[in-house]
Amino acid sequence: MMEGYAIELTVNGRRVCAEVRADETLLEFLRTQLRIIDAKLGCGKGDCGTCTVLLDGRPVKSCIVLAASADGKDVKTLSGMQEEPLIKALQESFVTHGAVQCGFCTPGMILTAASYLREHENPSRDDIRRALSGNLCRCTGYKKIVDATEAVAKRNT
Amino acid sequence: MNTQNQSNTRLLLPEFEYVKPKTKTEALQLLDQYRDKDTRILAGGTDLITKMKTGALSASRLIHVRDIKELSGARQIDSALHIGAVTTLADLERLPEVKSVYSALYEALRSMAAPAVRNMATIGGNLCNGSPAADTAPALMVLGTVCTLSSLTGERRMKLSEFFVAPGRTALLPGEMLTELAVEGVRPGSGSCFLKIGRVSADIAKVNIAVYLERDGDRITDCRLAAGSVGPTPLLLDSVASLLKGSRISQQMLSEAGRMVEDAISPITDARSTQEYRKAISCILAEEAIKAAWVRSGGEVPR
Ligand SMILES: Cc1cc2nc3c(=O)[nH]c(=O)nc-3n(C[C@H](O)[C@H](O)[C@H](O)COP(=O)(O)OP(=O)(O)OC[C@H]3O[C@@H](n4cnc5c(N)ncnc54)[C@H](O)[C@@H]3O)c2cc1C
Ligand code: FES
Ligand code: FES
Numbered sequence: 001m002m003e004g005y006a007i008e009l010t011v012n013g014r015r016v017c018a019e020v021r022a023d024e025t026l027l028e029f030l031r032t033q034l035r036i037i038d039a040k041l042g043c044g045k046g047d048c049g050t051c052t053v054l055l056d057g058r059p060v061k062s063c064i065v066l067a068a069s070a071d072g073k074d075v076k077t078l079s080g081m082q083e084e085p086l087i088k089a090l091q092e093s094f095v096t097h098g099a100v101q102c103g104f105c106t107p108g109m110i111l112t113a114a115s116y117l118r119e120h121e122n123p124s125r126d127d128i129r130r131a132l133s134g135n136l137c138r139c140t141g142y143k144k145i146v147d148a149t150e151a152v153a154k155r156n157t
Numbered sequence: 158m159n160t161q162n163q164s165n166t167r168l169l170l171p172e173f174e175y176v177k178p179k180t181k182t183e184a185l186q187l188l189d190q191y192r193d194k195d196t197r198i199l200a201g202g203t204d205l206i207t208k209m210k211t212g213a214l215s216a217s218r219l220i221h222v223r224d225i226k227e228l229s230g231a232r233q234i235d236s237a238l239h240i241g242a243v244t245t246l247a248d249l250e251r252l253p254e255v256k257s258v259y260s261a262l263y264e265a266l267r268s269m270a271a272p273a274v275r276n277m278a279t280i281g282g283n284l285c286n287g288s289p290a291a292d293t294a295p296a297l298m299v300l301g302t303v304c305t306l307s308s309l310t311g312e313r314r315m316k317l318s319e320f321f322v323a324p325g326r327t328a329l330l331p332g333e334m335l336t337e338l339a340v341e342g343v344r345p346g347s348g349s350c351f352l353k354i355g356r357v358s359a360d361i362a363k364v365n366i367a368v369y370l371e372r373d374g375d376r377i378t379d380c381r382l383a384a385g386s387v388g389p390t391p392l393l394l395d396s397v398a399s400l401l402k403g404s405r406i407s408q409q410m411l412s413e414a415g416r417m418v419e420d421a422i423s424p425i426t427d428a429r430s431t432q433e434y435r436k437a438i439s440c441i442l443a444e445e446a447i448k449a450a451w452v453r454s455g456g457e458v459p460r
Contacts (some may be wrong), residue, residue: 022175059273064206134271
């Protein structure tokens with residue numbers, strides 16, 4: 001009874017028509033059908049945030065979103081936001097602060113940080129830590145990630 | 158195509174059918190039509206999809222209701238705030254009246270998961286999951302919430318405290334779904350508070366407690382307490398509330414209330430915490446929550 005589901009959505013500004021399985025996650029769809037690989041599979045169950053993408057402008061964990069349910073929606077991944085000044089600033093700050101080691105968590109981290117900074121002026125370090133609490137990093141110990149995000153927040157305000 | 162990459166991101170889900178009704182009526186028709194099958198409602202999916210991926214749950218059909226507009230959003234009707242079941246936790250948290258009026262609910266929402274999960278998760282999903290640890294449950298219970306259960310044949314309403322039956326079980330019957338929550342308006346001179354202990358911030362609760370109280374001078378005139386993760390369902394602690402009702406606030410009173418909480422709950426030892434710890438911490442949380450609600454109601458810090 002496995003039939004395909006026709007979906008139509010916007011991904012990184014591009015109109016996409018595709019067929020997905022009922023059990024296909026948005027993450028799997030992005031990576032295997034569209035070859036967009038900046039969103040990554042870590043835990044696959046909503047804990048780690050490496051799969052974070054924007055769905056209608058808000059960060060979600062694409063490993064637990066069904067692709068079929070993204071029909072008609074706007075999806076953005078980090079690679080589709082390279083021209084945005086805030087993203088660029090965060091990327092540079094992550095580099096200068098040494099907030100990237102293996103880099104696996106970085107796209108999700110930057111996307112989450114950008115979404116937060118866009119809506120919150122003058123956050124404290126604690127606010128930043130809370131905002132990033134759904135994104136796990138096995139390498140850096142977080143301090144440099146918070147430093148890098150804080151530096152951009154200070155420049156913004 | 159790189160097959161390794163594909164298996165990398167594939168769900169460990171069994172086959173199921175996905176349906177997306179456009180309206181509440183359509184959703185209820187589907188629920189009715191498939192009531193004898195292994196059909197489940199899919200809202201934000203943060204519980205359901207995760208459980209299906211880990212094999213804790215299965216379904217042959219998912220009815221996706223998250224985008225049904227008439228089930229989403231909140232509006233004030235008379236003194237009550239009516240919240241659609243598929244309203245996301247993030248949207249609720251952004252409502253000015255939730256922050257300014259319903260402190261306990263606001264604090265419960267803020268304590269939950271990470272922002273990206275709150276953007277997906279719905280209030281209805283948090284309750285229908287039937288988890289004893291559901292954070293919005295104690296908060297909504299003390300704020301006096303009535304839920305609406307709808308089916309093709311009609312609607313029934315019940316207090317949220319009656320909605321929870323057993324771990325993972327609610328009062329929902331086959332063919333029914335939760336459609337709305339009506340949260341009572343709070344009185345002037347009232348205050349509420351939600352507190353939670355988890356392993357790390359934004360984690361599932363080891364214990365959570367909510368308090369709502371009304372104050373007249375130095376007396377508590379009305380009061381409700383509820384706690385989660387300390388019994389088979391979120392519990393309304395009526396015995397403690399009756400002790401507090403009508404009494405003068407004092408440190409001694411608070412300590413006595415704390416002791417009573419310990420007797421009113423029946424926590425177990427599980428992966429998250431032990432029975433002993435849950436009992437001990439519940440007393441302290443209850444005292445702190447009553448104190449905070451009291452101060453918010455305009456009362457002075459009790460000595
Ligand atoms: C990383 C992570 C952290 C979390 N942290 C917390 C936390 O701190 N506190 C907490 O309480 N929870 C937490 N959760 C659990 C979960 O996110 C919440 O319970 C959430 O509110 C569930 O809502 P949902 O819309 O995603 O539900 P879904 O997963 O869509 O549904 C949950 C269940 O309810 C049923 N259902 C949903 N809506 C309805 C309806 N309207 N009528 C009838 N049945 C319905 C579904 O069939 C399913 O059985 C966490 C989850 C994750 C993945
Ligand atoms: S892969 Fe999605 S949260 Fe970990
Ligand atoms: S840099 Fe390796 S996981 Fe964060």
